[in-house]
Amino acid sequence: MKKASSRTRVVTGGAIVAALALGGFGAYSASATGEDTAAAPTAATAKADAKNKNTTRSTHLTIETASKAARATLDAAEKENQRVSVAVVDRNGNTIVTLRGDGAGPQSYESAERKAFTAVSWNAPTSVLAGRLANAPTLKDIPGTLFLAGGAPVTAKGAPIAGIGVAGAPSGDLDEKFAQAGVAALGR
Template identity: 40%
Template sequence: MTTARRLSRILAITVPAVALFAAAACGSTDDTASATPVATAAVSAQQQPDGAADKGTVTANRLSVAAAGRAAQAALAKCQADGLGFVTVSVVDRAGNVQAMLRGDNAAQHTVEASQEKGYTAAAFGANTSDLVARAKGDGPTVADLPGTLFLPGGVTVKVGNASIAGIGVGGAPDGNADQACAAAGLAAIEGSLK
């Protein structure tokens, strides 16, 4: 069931129920007001296509441990080949949970957090962080104020179809575009196996 359909179903059931509760709390004696919301809720539930009943759980795609490991290895290998082996690579799921992390030789501590935040930002926004940098600029609050995000080049989104399921973040190179190239190499190593 799509999010929009689920939301409309919840609203169809919840809003009339709240109206019924409010009418009862205010001492309304209008029987038609209390009958209508119940009928609306019943009709909304009946309009669901066969097999589309809310089962209470959803299934979300996630990288396997093998794919996450391959992506991290490939990203670090690209950085090492470019003389940037002092980076950290993090592969995270859509919620930002680390699935694989490789800390290169002599990678500073800040690269651990930076790689994780870049990976999460790419996964959460469904776009590469190099494409998101402009969103983080401006007067007043911006998306850059969201905790756990980092709007600097170096994070790529991993998608299945149009859905972002993970992110690969690299932190530590002197230039964010070099981080981005390494993260892209990690994605390239697993793209063929994504379904």
Template identity: 40%
Template structure:
């Protein structure tokens, strides 16, 4: 019986060792989308909006908010570059979709001060892209006739890559 307890204790300590070693490591490991996967999401989002009759711009940013891919349909407005980028950046920065952030930062709400910052855009159309519970990118869509429709197209972009990022 003592031998069994010793072996069990030894097995448990062996399993815990990699976790402790990882915590002591000087480096952090993270994942971001490959450019090809980011492009697939952006094009799928744009095509989803196009099928619905909307001309949009789509930006995919990495988990740090840096642009990876931008696509713009031929008749999308000039403003869509900036708004799509800011929506994607805002989603990864605040770790939430921008439609929800818009409600949380509405005038009179406790977090309304976020709207005074220069970069965030609390307007629907920005979504976080997650894989295995970790943020890997953000996608922002701009140009549909409403922020809820931008968000639907962004979700179509994410749906287009789910098989590639689900692990």
């Protein structure tokens, strides 16, 4: 193998050093620019965001508030010696908290979640929705729903923000009564 001349080695080494230095500087500059933009939006950006009509904000229960509602629901059931499960879901139907009372049946956990999902999806108590099945029997085919009494929506400014579902009592009327106790606890 032929050795490169010292001049070739110097030029090649210099080119490599220059490329590394420029590459490092470019990466640093891009990183610094990205951090500055994300950390401190300009006043123009803030005004544009405030006037943007293509986005919306939604209200959600905190974990503490959802837990308070679930506990109040379970307490109401326990006062009447009922063994139930309680689920609180957010506006999107995602479970925030679920409590399975002592002695609640194995089916009650999933049923409570599905009732809560159904109540928030239609912003109506599930007992009312169950009555609508006579006119629209295919509603029951929607995944994740359960059209039995025991689900109650939670609203803020008229819009649904959560659902509370209860399952396990001997009747849907009792399940819904306990769910309503959870909704009422949020107003205290």
